[in-house]
Amino acid sequence: MFKKTLIRGGRVLTMTPGFTEAVADVLVDGDLIAEVAPSIVCPDAEVIDAGGRIVLPGFVDTHRHTWQTQLRTVATDWSLFDYFARMRLIYSAFYDPDDVFLGNHVGALEALSAGITTLVDHCHILHTPEHTDEAIRGLEQAGIRAVFCYGLFESPDYRCDARRSSLAAGWRRDDARRVRRDLLPSKDALVTMGFAPAEIDANSYEVNVDEIRFARELEAQRISCHVSMGAYDSGQRFVERLGRDGLLAEDLLFVHGSALTDDELRRMADSGAAVSATPETEMQMGMGFPVALRARDAGVRSSLGIDIVSNYSGDMFAQMRLALQASRALDNAQYQKRDRAPRRIARKARDVLELATRDGAQAAGLGDRIGTIEAGRQADLVLIRTDSIHMTPAIDTVGAVVLNANPSDVESVFVAGRCVKKDGRLVGVDWPGLSRRLVASSLRIVEGMRSTPVASIEEMAAQMMPRLE
Ligand SMILES: [Zn+2]
Known part of the structure; x- marks a missing residue:
């Protein structure tokens, strides 16, 4: 069972209809968001300082x-x-x-x-x-x-x-x-x-x-x-x-x-x-x-x-x-x-x-579980730093996310309350090992392409698209 996590003092975008930005605490209990409020006291929770971070649904x-x-x-x-x-x-x-x-x-x-x-x-x-x-x-x-x-x-x-x-x-x-x-x-x-x-x-x-x-x-x-x-x-x-x-x-x-x-x-x-x-x-x-x-x-x-x-x-x-x-x-x-x-x-x-x-949550058929930060929802959360040279100062929170941020600003990520990225690094992932396997796989597949009669396959594909030019 997961312990409780208190994400404290972030700039929270709840993404609920008509939301406004607010500095707030978010309490996660197990796989769920337990509470969202200006200030939450919970002595048995692990505290994550989200000061200066933007907190939004995954x-x-x-x-x-x-x-x-x-x-x-x-x-x-x-x-x-x-x-x-x-x-x-x-x-x-x-x-x-x-x-x-x-x-x-x-x-x-x-x-x-x-x-x-x-x-x-x-x-x-x-x-x-x-x-x-x-x-x-x-x-x-x-x-x-x-x-x-x-x-x-x-x-x-x-x-x-x-x-x-x-x-x-x-x-x-x-x-x-x-x-x-x-x-x-x-x-x-x-x-x-x-x-x-x-x-x-x-x-x-x-x-x-x-x-x-x-x-x-x-x-x-x-x-x-x-x-x-x-x-x-x-x-x-x-x-x-x-x-x-x-x-x-x-x-x-x-x-x-x-x-x-x-x-x-x-x-x-x-x-x-x-x-x-x-x-x-x-x-x-x-x-x-x-x-x-x-x-x-x-x-x-x-x-x-x-x-x-x-x-x-x-x-x-x-x-x-x-x-x-x-x-x-x-x-x-x-x-x-x-x-x-x-x-x-x-x-x-x-x-x-x-x-x-x-909207994405609704399109995926998960609109009743994820997509907003509200009590009772699954705790799928993202913390975005705002202190990099391309994010400072983040005056408009939504603008900072949409027009300035990139994946390197994503500091922490939670899925169903489980922390999968912490302090800017994926948790429990052997990237050097995975990367070697991925590159070896890539080389083999690309080599296969080189041994294939591309032109004749393209001709076959062209028959299926009569309006090609
Ligand atoms: Zn597709």
Whole structure:
């Protein structure tokens, strides 16, 4: 059992609706927040001096393919076509179970170090049941809160892996049932069961609906679907059709969604279905403009995700900043078109801070447990220093977090009351040892890519995207 912890005198952003900044004490008892008050006396608590620190709920990353951690930087200059052909059809083929463990484990640790206490892991690297086991083990050993979305996607097997070819067709559904029954049976555990259909735009509407029905049989906490990525789409208008068929519900988490129509957003708002925008990949890869704030304006449960650290680091501060400033640039462009200048800026920093915390918790299906600092909530907390050269003076607390901070400012992190980062260092992690294993895994996978006929695979991928140019 954890002892009590008293986080004293921090600048607390509770992220409750209409919150205002206040210097306060936060008492943690076991896995829960016991009290938030201007001054708390608790003689049997360990005291953490949070003077000068900003205290906020842990960030919620609602979309990440955590397995790609050891491929950091390979996607630097990629379009979505490059990503599909090279990552999904080539690099992924070289992942053994231990590679999946390392990707998920180190990726989850990176998230914790950056103040992200909850991940929705869209895991489409499940070549065998052993890959599944290692993916889940990687998350659980890191101590992060996560929704593990079991991915049905089947990447090609260039290596003619004997273990893969011995599996019966359709084995993934049995494996998903096994995971639900044996590994992730509880909705109250740190890691819970979610689901990820194979790929909406690669399958027919009927196949996609069948996969969603299967996820609902499993009572998946969230069903994570890539949709509406502009001209990369097959034109299925998936969300609209689900709406017409009465199949939209709050268990659906649509990802990217840059090309969602106003009608689709209205249907999502009415049904409680959520969206996860990942601003950096969307803007880079040609998927369209990040939908996060437009969806929020329409009343949709909106949130932010990191997507892939094979492209950029797992830094939620950066995603908040990109979502905010890109949206401001669009708004301001309307004035410039009319040769006018804005007197005020409508988009506020707190809008994106809400996306990354409270709104993210709701999108992940955890809105009743995390996302705010209130008595009775799970104690998922982050302390951010404000004394570095790039944070001094932190006059506006929200502005300091959204526009100035980076993961190196994250001093302490708690998940369900357990301290996973203390004094700027992850607790109980052998980083030199893990790092050696991660680099060895990376070298082997990258070497595999070099031995693959990339051009012919790209041609095959191009057939699936008729509007490529
Ligand atoms: Zn994705």
